[in-house]
Structures are given as C-alpha cells and as structure tokens.
Amino acid sequence: MSEEEKEQLKNLAKVKEYLEERISELEKELNLLKQMVELVDRELVEKSFRKPSISVEAKEEVREVVKEAQKAVPVKPEAPAPQEVEEGRIRILKSRTGDTLATVYISPTELRFIIDPSINVTYDMKPFSSFLVKKVLESMAKTDSERVEKGRLPPGHELVYNIVQEGDRVKEIVIRNFREEYRLREIVNAIRWTLETIIEKQSKSTRQ
Numbered sequence: 001m002s003e004e005e006k007e008q009l010k011n012l013a014k015v016k017e018y019l020e021e022r023i024s025e026l027e028k029e030l031n032l033l034k035q036m037v038e039l040v041d042r043e044l045v046e047k048s049f050r051k052p053s054i055s056v057e058a059k060e061e062v063r064e065v066v067k068e069a070q071k072a073v074p075v076k077p078e079a080p081a082p083q084e085v086e087e088g089r090i091r092i093l094k095s096r097t098g099d100t101l102a103t104v105y106i107s108p109t110e111l112r113f114i115i116d117p118s119i120n121v122t123y124d125m126k127p128f129s130s131f132l133v134k135k136v137l138e139s140m141a142k143t144d145s146e147r148v149e150k151g152r153l154p155p156g157h158e159l160v161y162n163i164v165q166e167g168d169r170v171k172e173i174v175i176r177n178f179r180e181e182y183r184l185r186e187i188v189n190a191i192r193w194t195l196e197t198i199i200e201k202q203s204k205s206t207r208q
Contacts (some may be wrong), residue, residue, distance in 0.1 A: 021150070023144060032139055036131075039195040048159065080115055093192055101195040104188070111184065113173040113191055121170040123163060128170065137161045137175065140183065159183075 056151065066150055093113070094106040101116075105112040115121055144158035157177055164172035171193065178184050 005022060006172060018152075025146075028135065028139070028143065032135060033186070036193070093195075095192070095196045095199070099199070101192060101199075102121065106184070109188060111173075111174055111175040113177060115170060115172065115195070119195060120202070121195070122168045123165065123170055125198055127194050127197055132190055133163070136190045140178075144177070 023033040050093060091104045091106070093098055093102040093104050095101055100116045102116055103114045105114070121128055123133075140159045141161065144153060147153035148155055148158050157179070159175065159177045160177070161176070163170055164174065178187060
C-alpha cells in the first residue's frame with residue numbers, strides 16, 4: 001500500500017469518527033424533541049375535552065422541527081453556520097388562541113423574548129425550569145460546550161442564555177449564538193409551549 005493510500009485511509013477514519021459523533025449528537029436532539037411531544041401529549045390528556053382540536057397542531061409543529069434535525073450530517077468539522085436569520089426581525093409570539101405571549105427580537109446572533117407583562121412567570125415554575133431551561137436551553141449549551149472542547153466549534157460561538165428577572169418574575173429570556181435556523185424554531189416552539197402551559201395552569205387554578 002502506497003503512502004498516498006495510507007493517508008487516504010487515515011483521513012477516511014477521521015471522517016467516520018466525526019460522523020459517528022455527529023450522529024450521536026443528533027440522536028440526543030431527537031430524544032429531546034420526543035420528550036417535547038410526550039409533554040404535549042400529557043397536557044392534552046389532562047385537557048381531553050380540547051384534545052381533538054389541539055393535538056394535531058401541537059404534534060405537527062413539533063414534528064416539523066424533528067424533520068429539520070434529521071437533515072444530512074456535514075462531512076467536515078463544524079464551522080460557524082452561515083447566518084440565515086435576517087437582522088432586526090421582530091415578531092409577536094402568540095398562543096394558539098391568539099393571546100400575546102412575548103415580543104421576540106431576532107438578530108443573527110441573539111434572540112430576546114420579552115414576556116408579556118400580563119403573564120406571571122417565575123423561574124421555579126413548571127415547566128419553565130424543569131423543561132425549558134434544563135431540557136432545552138441547558139441541553140443545547142452543553143452540546144455546544146462539548147463541540148468547543150473537541151475543536152469542532154470555535155470558542156465564543158457556543159450557545160449561552162440568560163434569564164432576566166424582575167424580583168421573582170421572569171421578564172426576559174436572552175439566547176445568544178443559536179446559529180442554526182432549526183434551533184431558532186425549536187427554541188421558539190419550546191418557549192411558546194411553556195408559556196401556554198403556564199397560562200392554562202394558572203387559568204385552571206383561578207377557576208377552581
């Protein structure tokens with residue numbers, strides 16, 4: 001075997017190792033999205049009288065994100081993704097019933113969710129801390145930290161987040177370096193579902 005052939009084999013082995021690691025990471029993200037579906041299902045069971053009208057919408061929206069996560073794996077070490085997000089975008093995040101949940105400011109490197117003042121959200125509320133922070137944001141941040149450690153993501157490009165509070169109330173959620181468009185959609189969907197769930201639980205408690 002020539003030296004050139006040996007070098008080619010060595011490079012192919014490195015590519016294979018990278019692909020296996022990337023597939024493992026995508027499987028973790030898929031598991032997270034499946035947990036989102038399970039949480040949605042549990043909420044729908046509790047509100048079974050609304051299940052026929054909501055379940056299809058909720059599942060299809062989350063499954064759309066799952067499809068994005070299943071895109072082909074790149075064959076070279078990860079570099080900062082080209083920005084697909086238009087700078088200066090502002091959108092109003094609404095619930096499926098039309099209620100305003102938050103104002104979202106979107107730039108290529110930052111998301112800012114200003115929670116509507118009418119919604120009383122505290123950090124330790126479920127599913128805010130248990131799902132949105134630990135299962136979604138913390139999971140993404142950990143995945144990026146591992147990428148930096150392995151040299152597949154430049155330092156300073158990893159996802160970081162900040163929960164801005166005013167007293168006990170969560171006023172704002174700031175996420176930097178989300179990078180990929182599919183991550184933006186996943187974060188938006190997770191925050192929408194979290195705020196909707198909190199509102200519904202509070203409404204149910206008030207009625208009782």
